Amino acid sequence: MTTKLKYVADSEVTLSELMLPSHANFNNKIHGGYLLSLLDQIAFACASKHSGEYCVTASVDTVDFLNPIEIGELLTLKASVNYVGNSSMVIGIRVESENIRTGKVKHCNSSYITMVAVNETGKPVKIPGLYLTSENEIRRFVKSLKRIEMKHHRREEFHELDFTAKDHIDKLKKYRVEIFLT
Template sequence: MQKDFKAIAESQVTISELMLPSHSNFNGKIHGGYVLSLLDQIAFACASKHSGVYCVTASVDTVDFLNPIEIGELVTMKASVNFVGKSSMLIGIRVEAENIQTGEVKHCNSSYFTMVAKDSDGNSVKVPGLILKTKDDIRRFAKSIKRYDNKKVRSREFHETDFVSEEHLYIVETYNVKIEQ
């Protein structure tokens, strides 16, 4: 039987993995695409743990690469449900890399994945609400509301088609672009 509400701690997931040469790019750093794959996996695990059902990635709202990850570092990813809607969940993920020889830890990445709970027929299903216990829980939830509202604005602006010529002049003066019609 599914709970109506769950504490955030009930769904948190932590994964650690040693970074190997096979995960690196041509510059000798861990490839961003590999990190994105790991982020998607932990977002899935966290969302599925919270909802109790299969979940899919609806969007990746933000991925901030802050510091490069080196071969041989131990990467730890921590995922948490920051916000829930009817069938969607915003999963916050923090990535840290540890030099296992020196013990130095650096924050490498923060990201936010929107996941949607699905039934076996692919229909969206209701997810449990969140029990907010700490000031950090409340802060993350409130920031997620703001993120959600900003996402709606971005989506609406992206689909606008009524640009005026004054905007074109601004684009040419401000950005490295030339308009030829």
Template sequence: MNQTFKTVASSNITISELMLPSHTNFSGKIHGGYILSLLDQIAFACASKFSGNYCVTASVDTVNFLKPIEVGELVTMKASVNYVGKSSMIVGIRVEAENIQTGKIKHCNSSYFTMVAKNSDGESVTVPGLILSNQSDLRRYFNCVKQIALKKEKDLHEEIFDHNSPAAIASLDGHNVKLDIEFH
């Protein structure tokens, strides 16, 4: 098999957008849902650019809202493919907001989207391999490997965990919950 490889840098996408009053939530900050929409768009562009195919969002693995974004700030999103599987890619996205009057930049969000490359019939297709060119590429790749392993472990735990067992029920002591369930 003659597989092609591409660098992480070949996937890089950057978008910037001025935040407007129409993007706010009820507290006057930029709405998280609006940011999620932009994140999905840049993840699509990044994965499609890298794979050369239409891509769909398979999962939103992490979205950490770190700081609020204000009206009038210039939001810049930087995305790159950090990991590739057979037909999937994990796209890492960093969101920064710049106060255009002071020039102060703050890190507002880090996100990871799993994207899958599709052909015109909607079938998954193989993506290029990933060339890791520097320590940052290598660190991000291994972080994704760790993230995948944790996700598999969580899924396995949920499959085998008996939520009705006496030990599980007893483990709720000290939690801020009250059981109002009838057990049979």
């Protein structure tokens, strides 16, 4: 059975929201946890739109907080499918904030979230592939492949290494720690 292909643009989602005092932390900047919630929501919407299925978050692969978001700014999140596997998708999200008085826009966050399409029993289901129609879409797909490869390598490396304290204490001497084993 062949699953159809979809264009990246067919699943793109944009979400804009005015940042309120209730979204702020104790430093009067928008709380990172609130932004993470918005990232998960837009990743779900984008992935579900692409797959036509209910989607769950498999991993939050990258969240780079680049600039603080101020109360009163208009926050805009733009999500697109950057990569598709059999049932999984990497959703790339760009977050910008705009000072609505001055019009100044700043890039605040870039994130990559892996979503998996599932059926009513929670089992992964096959999703449509992607038509890549621009150099930018190809670049995003290839960069997703590289991040996936690095994630698999990291899992293997940490799985294979034995992290007993005795074997690694010498490596800690150049860091600002003191060790008191009991």
